Amino acid sequence: MRLIDSHAHLQSDPFETDRAATVEASFDAGIERLLVPGWDAGSSARALAMALADPRIDAAVGVHPHDASACSEADWAEIVHLAADPRAVAIGETGLDFDRMHSPQEEQLANLRRHLRLALDTGKPAILHCRSAAGQRDAQDALLSELRAAGFGGSPSAVAFGTRPPALLHSFSGPVDYAAAALELGLAVSFSGLVFRRGEEASADVARLVPGERLLIETDSPYLAPPGVPRGSVPGFGGRRNSPPWVRVTGEWLAQQRGQSPDSIGSGLVAAYDATFRRPSPG
Ligand SMILES: [Zn+2]
Secondary structure (H helix, E strand, O other): OOEEEOOEOOOOHHHOOOHHHHHHHHHHOOEEEEEEEOOOHHHHHHHHHHHHHOOOEEEEEOOOHHHOOOOOHHHHHHHHHHHOOOOEEEEEEEEEEOOOOOOOHHHHHHHHHHHHHHHHHHOOOEEEEEEOOOOOOHHHHHHHHHHHHHOOOOHHHHHHHOOOOOEEEOOOOOOHHHHHHHHHOOOEEEEOHHHHOOOOOHHHHHHHHOOHHHEEEOOOEOOOOOOOOOOOOOOOOOOOOOOHHHHHHHHHHHHHHHOOOHHHHHHHHHHHHHHHOOOOOOO
């Protein structure tokens, strides 16, 4: 099965001692596309440095909603600067998190808005994190209204992106009608090990809804370990550190949900990745 990992924070501390080995293990496991997203200015610079050092890796630069309050004007200027590099293929991760609320809502919204503008300005898709508290959907509804207000699904995104997705819902979480509305705006959807968690049962229906050319998968490493990841010795993650080869578990789940063979899903994932991100040095 061909594989991609559209979202792995390999620049993060839990990979400090075995980063190079993890990258090699990922490609050895059949992963053909690997995207490392930032969550603040420093991690975005490190993501871009990884992409510049290894043409097989792509980077995204941006500020996570958790880090919205801590982002200074100088940090934002750095994000804009990094975003101009051709090896930064996307803007993010950014979005809204009304569950853990590490930054106040207003600051998350302001952070999201300038990322959406930067995506339109650069023609690089926004990578969007979106979580509400259990049983709620306020963040998802706010995200849709921010996307529409910024011109996604209208002529601003058509001018900047043509038929490419102007954004993607990373590590999908939310109700089916939210997914349908995002697809209506032209967005892509990426599934992670979150689909195996209680409360995320709608993901199975959404997996059948997404058109193949806008369907992605990811690990969100080091987070969201799917079933099967053994307890290891990495502190801070309940002993279960996720890494890109584990994306296969979500890939097989996806094939099952869609009634497709793993081979046909895999080829579709690589094609969808290449249709979503403009990569200056494919391969
Ligand atoms: Zn992430």
